[in-house]
Amino acid sequence: MKKVHELTTIKMTEEFLQNHALSFLFVSRPDCSVCHAVLPKLRELLDKYPQIHLGHIDASKVEEVAEKFLIFTVPIMLLMIEGKEYIREDRFVRFDQLEEKLDQIYEMYTE
Numbered sequence: 001m002k003k004v005h006e007l008t009t010i011k012m013t014e015e016f017l018q019n020h021a022l023s024f025l026f027v028s029r030p031d032c033s034v035c036h037a038v039l040p041k042l043r044e045l046l047d048k049y050p051q052i053h054l055g056h057i058d059a060s061k062v063e064e065v066a067e068k069f070l071i072f073t074v075p076i077m078l079l080m081i082e083g084k085e086y087i088r089e090d091r092f093v094r095f096d097q098l099e100e101k102l103d104q105i106y107e108m109y110t111e
């Protein structure tokens with residue numbers, strides 16, 4: 001499964017985005033059952049994309065994340081390319097559609 005980088009501050013999150021051109025942020029809360037169900041599926045999906053780095057942010061510990069990325073609910077999944085948002089998925093994710101989007105973007109970016 002894809003390695004998860006735990007991002008515990010906004011500064012760590014910004015550095016993560018700067019250091020990885022292809023970044024996928026997963027924002028959750030410990031009391032969110034959907035979050036716990038989605039993360040393993042996301043890690044498995046992202047195994048197909050070796051150049052995408054996965055960062056996890058606990059919104060209950062890093063409260064500034066909501067303001068920085070305009071987050072109103074969890075889980076939120078953001079594909080960031082060179083610091084810019086390209087994909088945003090929230091709550092109930094259709095992984096087949098997410099995979100299609102990722103395939104297209106990944107192919108264009110890694111050619």
